[in-house]
Amino acid sequence: MVSQGAGVSPLDVFGSQLGDTIDGLLRYAVTLTGNSSDAEDLVMETVVRSLEKRDQFRQESSLATWLHSILYHIAVDKVRSDSKELSVDEVVGKWMNSEYSVDIEADLIRKETQMKVREALRRLPYNYRAAIILHDAEGLSAREISQLCGASLSTIKQRILRGRMMLLTALKSVDVSKLSTDTGSLSCWESRQMISDYLDDSLAQRQRNALEQHLSSCTTCPPLYRSLVGLRRVLGDLCEGDDDVPSEIRDRVLAKLSIGG
Numbered sequence: 001m002v003s004q005g006a007g008v009s010p011l012d013v014f015g016s017q018l019g020d021t022i023d024g025l026l027r028y029a030v031t032l033t034g035n036s037s038d039a040e041d042l043v044m045e046t047v048v049r050s051l052e053k054r055d056q057f058r059q060e061s062s063l064a065t066w067l068h069s070i071l072y073h074i075a076v077d078k079v080r081s082d083s084k085e086l087s088v089d090e091v092v093g094k095w096m097n098s099e100y101s102v103d104i105e106a107d108l109i110r111k112e113t114q115m116k117v118r119e120a121l122r123r124l125p126y127n128y129r130a131a132i133i134l135h136d137a138e139g140l141s142a143r144e145i146s147q148l149c150g151a152s153l154s155t156i157k158q159r160i161l162r163g164r165m166m167l168l169t170a171l172k173s174v175d176v177s178k179l180s181t182d183t184g185s186l187s188c189w190e191s192r193q194m195i196s197d198y199l200d201d202s203l204a205q206r207q208r209n210a211l212e213q214h215l216s217s218c219t220t221c222p223p224l225y226r227s228l229v230g231l232r233r234v235l236g237d238l239c240e241g242d243d244d245v246p247s248e249i250r251d252r253v254l255a256k257l258s259i260g261g
Helices: 010-019 022-033 036-052 063-078 088-096 113-121 126-137 142-149 153-171 188-199 205-217 221-238 247-260
Strands: none
Touching: 010 036, 010 063, 022 036, 022 063, 022 126, 022 247, 036 063, 036 247, 063 126, 063 142, 088 153, 088 188, 113 153, 113 221, 126 142, 126 153, 126 221, 142 153, 153 188, 153 221, 188 205, 188 221, 205 221
16 A cells, blocks of 8 residues: 655556556466466556546445456457357266266466466457456455455356366366266265365265265265365466566556556
C-alpha cells in the first residue's frame, strides 16, 4: 500500500499501486490467452478501464483481485470459440466411464510440460479455463472466483471440476484399462466427481474415507488423481517468476499507465 503524502494526488497513489500489479496481470493474461500479444492488449485495456473506474474501487477486495475481475470480463467480451475446444459433455461422458483413465504423472516432471499445458489450456472453453487458472495457478478460492466472475459458488466449483477434467483429457489421449474398476461403495464416476473437492480439502471426513477406500482398490482412478495433483502443481508454477513477462512488454504497459495518469 502506497501512502498519500503532501502534494501527492489520489491518482498518483492509485497509479503507483496499479504499477505494482502489472507483472502479475501479465502472467495471468499470458496463461489465459496463450500468447504475449493478446495478453499485452488485455492488460493495456485493463489499465485503461481501471483508471476510468478508479472511483469504483472500494477496497473490499485487494487491488489485484479487482484488476483480475476487470481483465476477466474484458476477455469474456473478446473471446471467440475455437474449433479445437473440447466439448464439456464429451469429456464428462468419458470420465463417467469407469474404464477410462489417464496417467501423465511421469510426464509432468519433464521440462517441456509447461508448454504442453499452455497448449492444452487453449482447448478449454473460456469460463472453464479461467476458473482453473484463477484457482490452481493464481491461488484464489472458489468463493473469491465466484465474486470476481459474478457467478454462483456452485457454478464455479463445477467449472473447476470440469475444467480440470478437460485439461487432463486434453493433455493425453484416452488410456482405457481392460479391467472393470467399479469396486467398493463408490463407483468410479462418483469418486471422480469428488476428486476436485478432495484436492481442495473441502470434503467431509466420511466422503474422504469413502473416496480413499475407492482409490485404494481401483486401478484407473488413482492415475487420474495423481495426474491431477501433478497438473495442479504445474499450473501453480505458470504464474510464478518473471519468465513470462518480457521487459519490453512491461515497459509498454507501464508507459500506458503514465499516459493514463
